[in-house]
Amino acid sequence: MKERTSELLNANKLLKSEISEREQMQTEKIEQLTKYLTLEAELSRSNQFIADIIKNMPDVFFAIDKNWQITYINRAGEITFAKSHAELAGKIITELAWVTDTVLNHFYEVLTEKKSVSFEFLSKELEDKWLEVRAYPMEGGLTCYLRDITSRKITEYELARLDRLYLVGQLASGLAHEIRNPLTVVRGYLQLLGSKSVFGDQKSTFELMISELDRANAIITEFLSLAQIKQADLKTINLNEILNNLYPLLSADAINQNKQIHLLLSEIPDLQLNCKEISQMVLNLVRNGLESMDEGRSITIRSFREDNMAALEIIDQGCGIPQENLNKLGTPFFTTKNYGTGLGLATSYRIAESHNAKIRVLSNSTGTSFCILFQIPEQGQDASKSVAGLHSFSA
Numbered sequence: 001m002k003e004r005t006s007e008l009l010n011a012n013k014l015l016k017s018e019i020s021e022r023e024q025m026q027t028e029k030i031e032q033l034t035k036y037l038t039l040e041a042e043l044s045r046s047n048q049f050i051a052d053i054i055k056n057m058p059d060v061f062f063a064i065d066k067n068w069q070i071t072y073i074n075r076a077g078e079i080t081f082a083k084s085h086a087e088l089a090g091k092i093i094t095e096l097a098w099v100t101d102t103v104l105n106h107f108y109e110v111l112t113e114k115k116s117v118s119f120e121f122l123s124k125e126l127e128d129k130w131l132e133v134r135a136y137p138m139e140g141g142l143t144c145y146l147r148d149i150t151s152r153k154i155t156e157y158e159l160a161r162l163d164r165l166y167l168v169g170q171l172a173s174g175l176a177h178e179i180r181n182p183l184t185v186v187r188g189y190l191q192l193l194g195s196k197s198v199f200g201d202q203k204s205t206f207e208l209m210i211s212e213l214d215r216a217n218a219i220i221t222e223f224l225s226l227a228q229i230k231q232a233d234l235k236t237i238n239l240n241e242i243l244n245n246l247y248p249l250l251s252a253d254a255i256n257q258n259k260q261i262h263l264l265l266s267e268i269p270d271l272q273l274n275c276k277e278i279s280q281m282v283l284n285l286v287r288n289g290l291e292s293m294d295e296g297r298s299i300t301i302r303s304f305r306e307d308n309m310a311a312l313e314i315i316d317q318g319c320g321i322p323q324e325n326l327n328k329l330g331t332p333f334f335t336t337k338n339y340g341t342g343l344g345l346a347t348s349y350r351i352a353e354s355h356n357a358k359i360r361v362l363s364n365s366t367g368t369s370f371c372i373l374f375q376i377p378e379q380g381q382d383a384s385k386s387v388a389g390l391h392s393f394s395a
Contacts, residue, residue, distance in 0.1 A: 060146035063138070066111060068093045071141065080126065080146070097125040103133065110135045110142045120149065157327070180220055187213045234272040234355070239303055239312060239374070240265045242278050250286050250301075257290055260298035268303055268310045271374050273355065281351045284344040285314045285370050292318025292368070306373065313371040321363040329361060 054061050055074045062073040073081075073088050081088065081096065093099055093107070106117045114137045123129050130153040135144045187210055193199055194206030247263055254261045282301075289299045297317040304311050321329070329345055352359050352372055360371040 059148075061143070062088075062146075063141060063143045064093050064107075065141040068107075077146075098123045098131075106133070107135060107142065107144075110137050180217065183213055183217055183220075234274055236270050237273050237275055238270050239268060239273065239278070239310060242273070242275055243282065243301060243303060243312075246279055246282055250283075253287065253290060254299070258295040259290055259293060261286070262298055262300040264300060264302045266302070266304040268305050269376050271310055272377060273374075274351075277351045277354065281348045281372070282312070282314070284348045288344065289314060289316030289318060289368070292316055305376075308376055309373040310376055311371055311373050313369060315367060315369045317367045320365045321361070321368055323363075326361060326363065 057074060058076055060074065060077040060080050062077050063071045065071050070088050070091050070093060073085055078084055078088070081098075094104065100121065102119075102121060106119055109115070110117055116134070116136045118132070118134045120130060120132050123131055128150075129148055130150045132147040132149045133144060134147075135142050190206050190210050190213070194203055194210070199206065243263060243265060247261070251261050286299060286301070293299070293316055299317070300313075300315045302311075302313040302315070304313070329349070349359060356375055358373045360369075360373065362369045362371075
């Protein structure tokens with residue numbers, strides 16, 4: 001019995017050891033399974049997080065397969081293309097209006113050569129937006145990001161225009177005085193010779209030469225105005241006061257051309273303006289409008305308040321500006337007139353910029369509207385100063 005008892009005790013020890021080992025193995029398996037499930041849950045959360053980011057990102061994201069069918073598109077894509085995911089999923093990419101031959105060629109390059117591409121293009125179908133496209137290969141197709149870079153393109157254009165103005169300013173400041181001095185001498189001698197009786201029969205010729213010299217001097221003066229980079233001397237004044245003072249001169253120009261000027265002034269607050277520069281800008285814009293119109297037509301000059309802005313609008317009844325030329329307005333030496341220099345409008349844009357004003361241009365075959373929007377000073381936001389009310393004049 002002792003031997004049997006000893007055997008049973010040993011067997012019991014072995015059994016306990018085996019049970020302990022099995023329990024330990026089971027515990028380890030449970031721990032491994034728990035870790036796996038935890039990792040799987042974390043991976044699922046991470047995937048869901050990424051999916052949420054892609055779904056709600058501000059840039060358009062979509063995927064297409066080798067058959068050019070859309071397999072996924074995010075919310076920004078639905079908004080941009082004005083269609084739901086259900087309407088776009090399964091569609092062939094060529095069915096989208098903005099997909100041009102250039103876009104397709106780049107996508108084909110990604111699918112065939114398995115390399116990433118990046119390019120920009122102007123989409124007429126998406127309201128003339130500039131889009132930056134980045135396409136990446138993936139197994140069974142490609143993924144694509146679209147970003148609206150219209151504002152960046154506008155900024156780049158404005159910076160390029162400012163660079164051109166700066167170069168013109170440097171050229172103007174360097175050459176203007178060197179050219180003006182000999183012109184003054186020549187003009188003086190022409191006046192002296194023209195006053196002599198011996199040249200009496202050639203008086204008209206001398207007057208013509210002097211007028212051409214004056215015209216050259218006027219161009220140089222406009223040139224110099226572009227070179228001004230100092231801050232304008234601004235004073236508190238009402239825009240309506242400037243327009244009222246200019247009206248007799250503008251009406252005289254209109255009468256001489258058998259045309260009309262209408263002045264419509266609404267109540268607006270005082271602004272920080274340089275009277276001389278604003279007068280020059282108005283004269284440039286009105287005279288451009290007069291030159292674009294046939295006899296019997298009219299120009300309307302309006303002042304009014306638009307939200308927190310004071311607006312000056314000059315509307316002519318001319319032939320209009322071609323749409324392809326609207327983006328070139330304000331560029332020095334760009335003109336559609338036979339004898340224009342292209343400096344008057346460039347000067348007007350420079351004056352508006354020095355006043356932190358914006359110029360809005362609308363044009364069609366029946367005429368053109370230049371609207372200059374000035375920021376109203378904070379003290380003028382709540383109450384407008386007393387100014388002349390609504391007036392209407394006709395020359």
